[in-house]
Amino acid sequence: MNKVRSYKGVPVNSFGFPIYNPSKKPVKSKHNKRIFLNTFLSNVKKGTPKNLIVMYDIPHEKKKERDWFRRHLKKFNYIMIQKSVWVGPSPLPKDFIDYVKSIDLQDKLKTFKLAKPYTEKENNF
Secondary structure (H helix, E strand, C coil): CCCCEEECCEEECCCCCECCCCCCCCCECCCCCECCCCCCCCCCCCCCCEEEEEEECCCHHHHHHHHHHHHHHHHCCCEEEECCEEEECCCCCHHHHHHHHHCCCHHHEEEEEEEEEECCHHHCC
8 A cells, every 4th residue: 555645745755855747737725826846866076167147037926946956066066156147067867947937937048158168276366
């Protein structure tokens, strides 16, 4: 028998991570705020060259989504250059980008591919 566990109303696996179902829309409360945002795993290795710049401008009204986005950039081994400018390995996972589109953040961020990989040693002043 396969028992579905939940934590604060969200279905979770045996490790306590939320179960991602791409066919479901994000759950909203009666105040039109999302109860939870999906979690994605990183399959990027530490030594991967950082050749993608991600710039975003997510308004204060979407603070929860902005913090979620920053946490995932860290998880994907991105480095913060400025508060809303990050550099890291490309490409971002497709399921992550699809989810970003589903929570209406796609028009609030831009990505740029670098000609040469970013290295911190070259940019020390």
